[in-house]
Amino acid sequence: MQHPLDISSDHLCQRLQQVLDGMDGEVAPDVALAVERLCLSAARESASAAGPRVAVALADIQADLPTLVAALLADPALSESGVSSPAPTMLGQDGKRDVQRLIEAIERLRGWEARYPEPRAEGQREYWRRLLLAGARDARAVLIDLAYRLEGMRALGDEPDEARRRRFAGMTLAVHAPIAHRLGLGQIKWELEDLAFRHLEPNTYVEIARLLDERRTSRESYLAHIEQKLNHALIQAGIRAEVYGRPKHIYSIWGKMRRKQLSFEGLFDVRALRVQVDSVTDCYAALSVVHELFRPIPSEYDDYIARPKPNGYQSLHTAVHADEDKVVEIQIRTERMHAFAEYGVAAHWRYKAGGGSANPFDMQVESLRRGLSRGEIRPLAAPMVYAFTPNGELVELPAGATVLDFAYRIHTHLGHRCRGAKINGQITPLKTEVANGDTVEVLTNKEPAPSREWAHAKSGFLRSASSRAKVRNWFAQFDREDARERGRLICERLYRRFSMDAPARRQLLEALGVNSEDQLFLAVGHHRIAPETLQAAARGQLGAAADRSARPPREETPAGEPLPEPPGGRSLVIENQSIDGLKVIPAKCCNPQPGERVMAFLSRSQGYKLHRPDCRNLAHLAGQYPERVLPVEWPGAEDRSG
Secondary structure, three states: OOOHHHOOHHHHHHHHHHHHHOOOOOOOHHHHHHHHHHHHHHHHHOOOOHHHHHHHHHHHOOOOHHHHHHHHHOOHHHHHHOOOOOHHHHOHHHHHHHHHHHHHHHHHHHHHHHHOOOOOOHHHHHHHHHHHHHHHOOHHHHHHHHHHHHHHHHOHHHOOOHHHHHHHHHHHHHHHHHHHHHOOOHHHHHHHHHHHHHHHOHHHHHHHHHHHOOOHHHHHHHHHHHHHHHHHHHHHOOOOEEEEEEEOOHHHHHHHHHHHOOOHHHOOOOEEEEEEEOOHHHHHHHHHHHHHHOEEOHHHOEEOOOOOOOOOOOOEEEEEEOHHHOEEEEEEEEHHHHHHHHHOOOOHHHHHHOOOOOOHHHHHHHHHHHHHHOOOOOOOOOOEEEEEOOOOOEEEEEOOOEHHHHHHHHOHHHHHHEEEEEEOOEEEOOOOEOOOOOEEEEEEOOOOOOOHHHHOHHHOOOOOHHHHHHHHHHHHHHHHHHHHHHHHHHHHHHHHHOOOOHHHHHHHHHHHOOOOHHHHHHHHHOOOOOHHHHHHHHHHHHHHHHHHHOOOOOOOOOOOOOOOOOOOOOOEEOEOOEEOOEEEEEOOOOOOOOOOOEEEEEOOOOOEEEEOOOOHHHHHHHHHOHHHEEEEEOOOHHHHHO
16 A cells, blocks of 8 residues: 555645546636646645645545645645745635635644643643644634644654654644544544554554554455455344444554553454444344354453443443454444444543543534534634643633633632733733633732722623632631731720730620630621620629729729829720720810820710819719729820830
């Protein structure tokens, strides 16, 4: 069989011309001629003739005319030489725009692939697959990119730099082959896998190839013989069925050996067939025909129809010793089972990759795959976008997410400190939306400084509900700490004023119905316990008598004589016309002025009343309610006294 790289460029262009001629008059003769000339130009400019080979490969899977023209024009050798072609213009305005969009998408994909290293973690690999599918915006661009990737893999042996070879092969195996599989491009998928595996694990590749002890073409020929024999037996049994299959490829053989921890001799599906029938009854009837025709291997029989897999997958699996005693694995299923396995939540690519349940992106890809199989062109409406950090890590965000969302997605603390960002090197506002493939660098403050406005969806700062929740949580914690500190200051002033020791404080907590001082501080700081309530509880618990007994005996103060200074303790300070949240009113009897020495009396309903120390009314009140009289100072009095 001739290797694809050995096919001459003239033959490739002739093949492309035949495809265009066979499009039932859809392509005008002058357009077909322009495309053929473009093909020959690409062949002359490119030593490898990658563009013509890609165009022919896409023509074989019935790609439309704009896709074929874009594939030719996307040949790097052609674009570097500056060769132009009238072909896009001859497709009309819509066709020309179509070709231009496809070329721009291909260049976008190539830029991402060349700029960043091969992803190592499986999560990053999946993000890369989604980025290429969503970022292309057109499935046809992905097809062109995959076809060029295959050409690159075929020619990779000519690359002298081993590190570059391994990087290219690693990216192909991790990202491009799974995409081809999801889109139903089986031929491209297996060739990408085998070529990449050959460069990444050359010794293992050679060993498995040796163990196969037969060439791929001979395996295919053998399977064709078994397929024909089984078809004949099913017809004789009156069972309408479609039998098809292909031999396992080297990479898939190695994957199963590793996944099931089997030796090569332990594999039963190096050669595999699938039988598709009309009903469940026909499934079991076909199984009987298979077991009568070939000798079954009992340990390899699985009935996933009677006992479906957890993801809903159904099929009959068996392995038999066929002609020449070679083992063939056979799967039997109905058309409905096949459709469910291929396109439903048990899609074959997800089953083989070990994935779980479906998500919106998977459903979009499956819809895209079905559309491609019918020749439909549809964009991938991805619900997420994928952007790079400066070191090449991909971050998944909801569509419409901003650079601030990006910061919060990386780490909550980074979001709190975010003050701006650069997208692709350009400074942008926090509300700027992130697009697929953007590189985002977050600019930060030293300390967290989020804005309350960020938590409001209508402000446009944050698209993600989880990011807005992080902002709300930060301010809730901030307000909590602020309230705790306010409450602590108020309570400690109360403790000093009433000389409350530890037992007295515990009694106060019990009276207020709180379990700890921390809860008390929060309740007072959040105004759930008013200062009046707090002071009333303190007075009620201690009582005037207990309070007096805790103090040294006081001498009677004759009316008109100054009150003595209280022993020890600091005076409270009047702040903003209040003390501990209670308003301060100068008493009318002595009318003290700011800056004068004053004493405060805690009234029952009017807050604190200020008196001069020599006020006769104050002396009378102090005799009756000594616990409600306390020294206070005007703001700055301590500094002036110093």
